[in-house]
Amino acid sequence: MKQAYFKKVKFVGSFLEAPTRLELPQFVFCGRSNVGKSSLINAILNQKIAKVSKTPGKTTTINVFLVDEKFYLVDLPGYGFAKRSKSMVNAWQKPIENYLLNANMLRLIFLLIDTKISIMPSDEIFLNWLKYNNLSTVIVLTKIDKASQSHLAKTKKAIETLNIKYIKTSSTYHKGIDKLAQLIEQACDISFNLSLFS
Numbered sequence: 001m002k003q004a005y006f007k008k009v010k011f012v013g014s015f016l017e018a019p020t021r022l023e024l025p026q027f028v029f030c031g032r033s034n035v036g037k038s039s040l041i042n043a044i045l046n047q048k049i050a051k052v053s054k055t056p057g058k059t060t061t062i063n064v065f066l067v068d069e070k071f072y073l074v075d076l077p078g079y080g081f082a083k084r085s086k087s088m089v090n091a092w093q094k095p096i097e098n099y100l101l102n103a104n105m106l107r108l109i110f111l112l113i114d115t116k117i118s119i120m121p122s123d124e125i126f127l128n129w130l131k132y133n134n135l136s137t138v139i140v141l142t143k144i145d146k147a148s149q150s151h152l153a154k155t156k157k158a159i160e161t162l163n164i165k166y167i168k169t170s171s172t173y174h175k176g177i178d179k180l181a182q183l184i185e186q187a188c189d190i191s192f193n194l195s196l197f198s
């Protein structure tokens with residue numbers, strides 16, 4: 001059932017470089033363009049606050065939302081959009097890397113994967129980078145409503161070899177959103193241990 005998990009949401013702003021020194025816990029959403037980041041944020045917050053677009057590669061800034069004056073959700077620009085010039089792809093990396101490595105209150109990184117498309121080379125590169133830098137990552141499988149059973153089985157198999165926790169979601173049908181909201185809520189606590197979350 002659809003319900004509001006969080007009450008008060010404030011759009012902090014769009015940034016070219018995310019503020020690394022924030023005083024509250026931060027949760028980051030990243031993944032390839034069009035994977036469903038903005039839709040997922042809207043589903044979690046139960047309002048249309050993040051822009052959803054049919055054209056991939058629209059969000060090129062870092063959008064920050066403050067929730068219940070308790071934590072921040074950070075919507076990163078999508079990567080792996082072929083129509084962008086190579087220099088844009090490189091320009092994406094530096095400020096993001098800088099932010100992820102220096103954010104003082106970063107709690108979890110949600111890496112979104114389209115269930116039907118599965119893990120692409122750009123996701124793999126990014127996942128390796130996250131692992132190398134010891135950043136707590138949870139995979140969010142998106143658009144499960146669009147994936148067949150065989151797509152889902154194939155994608156699950158690919159993820160299980162990575163040994164990373166994952167949550168299956170559909171923003172359209174509000175599936176898995178409660179679990180994600182719960183995870184965010186729990187991970188605000190400094191003593192939270194991701195390996196114990198199920």
Ligand SMILES: Nc1nc2c(ncn2[C@@H]2O[C@H](COP(=O)(O)OP(=O)(O)O)[C@@H](O)[C@H]2O)c(=O)[nH]1
Nearest residue numbers: 033034035036037038039052053143170171172
């Ligand atoms: N069927 C389906 N479509 C979705 C879902 N989530 C997002 N989309 C669609 O996927 C497209 C890209 O979504 P968006 O949230 O803008 O992706 P972003 O580029 O990662 O922020 C839009 O056309 C959305 O309507 C979902 O759960 N199910």
Ligand SMILES: [Mg+2]
Nearest residue numbers: 037038051059
């Ligand atoms: Mg977006």
